[in-house]
Amino acid sequence: MMSAARAGDGQTVDGRTPCIVGVGSQTWREDVPEPLTMWEEVTRAAETDAGARLLDRVDAIDIVYCQTWQYDDPVGRLAEVLGVAPRRSHYSGIGGTTPPVLVQETAARLWHGEMDVALVVGAEALDTQRRARGRGERVPYSFPPAEKPSFPWEAPFHPAEVAHEVFQAWLTFALFDNARRGYLGLGLDEYRAQLGEQWHRFTQVAATNPEAWFPRERSAAEIITPTAQNRLVGSPYTKYMISIMDVDMAAAVFMTTEQAANELGIARDRRVYPRGWQYATDPVYVAEHPDLWTSPAMRLVTETALGAAGVGIDDVAHLDLYSCFPSSVNFMRDALGIGLEDQRPMTVTGGLPYHGGAGSDYLTHAIAQMVRVLRDDPGSYGLVTGVGMHMTKHVAGVYSTEPGPVVIPDAAPAPRCTPIVDRYEGQATVATYSVVHSKAGPIWALVICDVPGGRCYARVEMPELLVDASSNEWVGRAVTLRSAPDRDDVNLVVA
Numbered sequence: 001m002m003s004a005a006r007a008g009d010g011q012t013v014d015g016r017t018p019c020i021v022g023v024g025s026q027t028w029r030e031d032v033p034e035p036l037t038m039w040e041e042v043t044r045a046a047e048t049d050a051g052a053r054l055l056d057r058v059d060a061i062d063i064v065y066c067q068t069w070q071y072d073d074p075v076g077r078l079a080e081v082l083g084v085a086p087r088r089s090h091y092s093g094i095g096g097t098t099p100p101v102l103v104q105e106t107a108a109r110l111w112h113g114e115m116d117v118a119l120v121v122g123a124e125a126l127d128t129q130r131r132a133r134g135r136g137e138r139v140p141y142s143f144p145p146a147e148k149p150s151f152p153w154e155a156p157f158h159p160a161e162v163a164h165e166v167f168q169a170w171l172t173f174a175l176f177d178n179a180r181r182g183y184l185g186l187g188l189d190e191y192r193a194q195l196g197e198q199w200h201r202f203t204q205v206a207a208t209n210p211e212a213w214f215p216r217e218r219s220a221a222e223i224i225t226p227t228a229q230n231r232l233v234g235s236p237y238t239k240y241m242i243s244i245m246d247v248d249m250a251a252a253v254f255m256t257t258e259q260a261a262n263e264l265g266i267a268r269d270r271r272v273y274p275r276g277w278q279y280a281t282d283p284v285y286v287a288e289h290p291d292l293w294t295s296p297a298m299r300l301v302t303e304t305a306l307g308a309a310g311v312g313i314d315d316v317a318h319l320d321l322y323s324c325f326p327s328s329v330n331f332m333r334d335a336l337g338i339g340l341e342d343q344r345p346m347t348v349t350g351g352l353p354y355h356g357g358a359g360s361d362y363l364t365h366a367i368a369q370m371v372r373v374l375r376d377d378p379g380s381y382g383l384v385t386g387v388g389m390h391m392t393k394h395v396a397g398v399y400s401t402e403p404g405p406v407v408i409p410d411a412a413p414a415p416r417c418t419p420i421v422d423r424y425e426g427q428a429t430v431a432t433y434s435v436v437h438s439k440a441g442p443i444w445a446l447v448i449c450d451v452p453g454g455r456c457y458a459r460v461e462m463p464e465l466l467v468d469a470s471s472n473e474w475v476g477r478a479v480t481l482r483s484a485p486d487r488d489d490v491n492l493v494v495a
Contacts, residue, residue, distance in 0.1 A: 013403045015259030018107035019271040020399070022050025022254035023368035027211040027247070027356070028125075034141045035066050036074075038123035038250035040081050046119075046252040046368075052264040054254050059115035060088035062102045064122030065152065067094075067245075067359040068129055072145040078121070088115065092360070093152045095388030096322060097279065097395040098122075099253075099363035104277040104397060106255050111406050116260040122361030123250030130246045154389065155284045160422045163489040164446060164457040170242045171434055171446060172286050172390040173325035174234040179292035179432035180330055181236075182475025192236050194340060195326045196220030199241055199353070202323060206350025211365070213247045213356035232437040235470065240353065243324040247356035251364035253371075258403070269378070272371045275404050276308025277397040280412030284392050287448050287455040288417040292432050298335035300412055301396040302385070308407035309398040311381055313337060316398070318373050318382035319344055320366040323351035328387045348373050348382070367397075374401050419454030423483065424491055430477045431455060435470050442466045447474070447493055449481065456481070458491035465493060 024045030026038070033041070047054045061084075063074050071077050075089035088109075092098050099120060106118045125139075132139045158166075166172060181191040200220040206212040223240045226232045230240050256264065261271055280297040283289050306312060313336045321332045329346060333339075338346075348369045349355040352362055363386050370382045378401045386395040428449035435445040445460035458481050460466055468474075484490035 013258045014406070015257060016111050016113060017258040017273065017403055017406055018110040018255055019258060019261055019273045019403070020253055020371050021052070021256050021261050021266045021270050022046040022054060023252065023371045024049055025211060025249070025251035025365050025368045027213065027249040029248070032125050032128045032248045034139070035068050035123040035125055036071065036077055036081065036142065038125065039063065039078050039121050039252070042123070042250040042252040043082060043119060043121055046254045050254055050266055050270055052266045054117055054256070054264065055082055055084050057117045057260070057264070058084050058086055058119055060090070060106065060109070060118040061086045062090045062092065062106065062118070062120045064098050064102065064120070064361045064364060065092045065094050065359070066123060068125045069141045070145055070149050071143045073143070077143050093154060094360050095154070095393055096324060096360060096362065097386040097388040097393045098360045099367060100277070100384060100386050100395045100397050101279055103253060103255065103367060104274065104279070107274045107277070108408050110255060110257050111408065116257050118255045119252060120255070120364065121250070121252040122358070122364045124359045124361055125248045126359065127246040127248045158285045158420065159489070160420055160457050161285060163487070164459055166286060166446065166457060168234070169390060170237055170325060171234040171436065173327045174237050174434040175286060175432045175446065175448060176292060176391055177236065177325070177327035177330060178434055178475060180327065182432065182473065183293035188236070188473060192224045193220065195236060195241065196224035197340070198326065198329060199223045201345060202347050202351040203354050205345050205347050206354035209350050209355060211249065212350040212354055213244060214354045231439055234437070235435040237325065241326055243352035243357040245357040245359055247358050249356060249358050249365065251361065251368045253364060253367055269375060272374050272399050272401055273403045275381070275398045275400050276305040276407060277395070278304035278409045278412065279393070279395045281393055282391060282415050283417045284389070285420060286390055287420050287457060289391070290416055290418050292448065294334060295331045295391065295394065297394040297412070297415065298332055301394050302335055304409050305383070305396040305398045308409065309381065309400070310404065311398065315381055316383045317344070317377060317380040318348060318370060319346050320348045320370055320384045321346045322363070322385050322387040323347060323353065324357065324387060328391065331391070332385055370399055374399060421451050421454045421456040423489065424451045424456045425482055426480070428456070428479055428481050430474045430479055433469060433474050435466060442470050445469050447479070449479065456491055458493050460493045462494070
């Protein structure tokens, strides 16, 4: 039976209490190594950060899915380089929620006595790979698999989404923001101004973070104003408002039990405790979300995480709200009741558009940075949230240098879904929309409509309707849908 451990202030802490004891992260701007070397370097940096020989006792290695390169045996190759033989080896799937889910599952395993020391690590060299492709070259990474593995999609593509080209995240997240704007009754210009000010505050944090991919402050006007360098992508989003995945960076987190930390001689001021967490999902497909302007799963994960930690959002000094696109931050602020007047920074890194998204690995960086922030502010609380896929997967974790009761949450219930109507002709009401732009201007628009029996997707292709959708509010508008002349699986807005 694991014994209780006594903290430095005399507080008795259960010996199985999980804690983060070492973090490492790095951004490469030149001489970028391959992901295997990046994993090794940040792992060793995290061990140094802990001030203890963690690799001598590591029981588990979890690697965040690497989009840059698929090794034949990712965890095995890293273990070989590190000279370790972990009992648990796991290579994850994809999604923005992946790192905290790995951290939280590791915390539960530590608590249940399945392990004592564990590592979560991830890396991407996507910018290096992109530049090599631009030169017509391939980067000679090591240990290729015998057969190229398939990409780990978690859900099949919906036929109606395929027909209407519902693929790009910048488009789907714009749909959510426009639905929220319509629900709030705000004008297009007023809402864009709010997005610009929110993102301006993110750039202020990025400007102070030497690991940020774009460590510079941008004004709200610079962020929202379309220019040749900052074109509209999917209204209301410009290029400066969306996540940047092509970065070269890696991060690692070491976790132990309280007793293992004591046995290893890890100083108490290095320890940060996961105090509460939860994972939940909204519907997989965009049109299935019953209310396109809000996220029930976000409310659930934050209420559960904060409740387990025994704090309210006003007690949380430090935040990192997942920021792949403005809507992910807006939805989380709504879920938490954080208004625009709140002066707390919503990120500790600068966020995905400015720090860099690093594939599925951004939140390893966010957790590592949150650990540093909390060490510098002992006794305070930090909240890290994540979003995966098209506003489908949600996670929240509360952290503090102060230990507390460990609460393992129950699995969240399945979400409620609105039926998708594949084909529809007749009168419909616009629930949300976004106008897709090229460098030359608007080229088409994606619309989600309320129709009898559920929702359907539709496209706007008529030039006069595109002009109107680009300058006027369409949420709540009555429209007429017809099947496309050349494709009966595509619904077109014709009036």
